[in-house]
Amino acid sequence: MAKSNKPIVWGPFAAGGTLTAFLTPILVLLTLLQPSGLSYESMHALASHWAGKVLFVVVIFLSLWSAAHRMRITAYDLGLRADAFVAALVYLAALGCTGAAIYYLLRI
Amino acid sequence: MSTREWVFRHPRYVRYMVREFSCLFIAGWTVLMVWGLKQLAEGPAAWAAFLELLRTPASIVFQLATLAFAAYHSITWFNLTPKALPLQVGESFVPGWVVAGAHFAGWAIVSALVLALAL
């Protein structure tokens, strides 16, 4: 049996899982509390800076990718056996949403 | 083997499924944030509308659910780190609780930092 290319998708999954573990809870808390850091001025300033854009893209991509990978595994666990189809669907969705984020960031 | 056959056989499989389902909420919330970026790009009025959307009851329920699921993801993820990271020192290994504990501490620090930056 040949060595699998699973690491291509698993690497970002592991990175994303780690990132979301550290970051997502506090970020969700922020969107709930809506402190001053979420004002238009602060957010626009952050998103205008190239480093801010990179930060947004990295967090969004890794969060979506790790979620997509988990959805693929879960679909299989729950009996959806068309793995190649599900994989294409979820990974393309993650890439698509990341693309959209990049598009919006470039307009800020 | 059907789902009903194995997921509900033992609490450990149910807990596994709950952990896996966290991805739906994290994905959903992230997509919501991408929508937010769109609103941010469209100007102050659009951004204000986005913040208001986040304050609707449905949004709040969704965010609270996401918070719970995301925290469950974090807890389960950090508790598993000792298995993936065996740290051998001489003839013994760094105890699991130290490895996991360091991650939990890091989680607290990162959260405090982000909170401080946002307030």
Place this chain on the structure above:
Amino acid sequence: MIQLEVLRYNPETDQEPRFQRYEVPFRDDWVVLDALNHVKEEIDPTLSYRWSCHMAVCGSCGMMINAEPKLACKTFVRDYSGVIRVEPLRHFPVERDLITVIDDFVAKLARVKPWLMPKEAPANGEYRQTPAQLKRYKQFTLCINCMLCYAACPEYGLIPGYLGPAAITLAHRWNRDSRDGGREARQEEIAAKEGAWECSFVGACSEVCPEHVDPAAAIQQVKIENTVDWYKDHLMPWLKK
């Protein structure tokens, strides 16, 4: 007295499995294996099951006890109330009564090349290994091949081709042995799609393991090693010798 409800199946006479109830004495120090032996000796000599050491080192008596994979010799009847349901280990075909067909498991163990492939010829005919080097892989040597992990693993239940916890752990045991140089040879199996990559880290294998081998840990370590290797191979090919 306690009641055992045991799965019976004789391929020569039965169309399908059925359950048979036996009443056996309650002894405070009995394990389920003692109860089964009592059945076989005093009540029904046709009952078939595997067992040997009666002390959790041979791995023969794995079975489902109240739907949990357990060693019958390590499961005390005093810990149960009501009827104790005894079935053959899940995810394996049933040969007869509580005896399963373990060919798939044995074949998978062999596939990972679980023997020493020396890095270099030993000096003076001896391999030298420090206690620290031994400790590095010692935990993964404790497997008694009881297959409880295969019964607990939902991925093995869903994907029969999956190598499974014990086989992958065994490969990892040899990979981490300082005397061994066979990691690349084993990669064909454990780095393949049906190797470590079918694992979704449910962790049930480690929970049911009677020897605390922690196969889940071994598999995650294999995943990380293989991922690092993959990125090194593909992004830094000049590192290859």
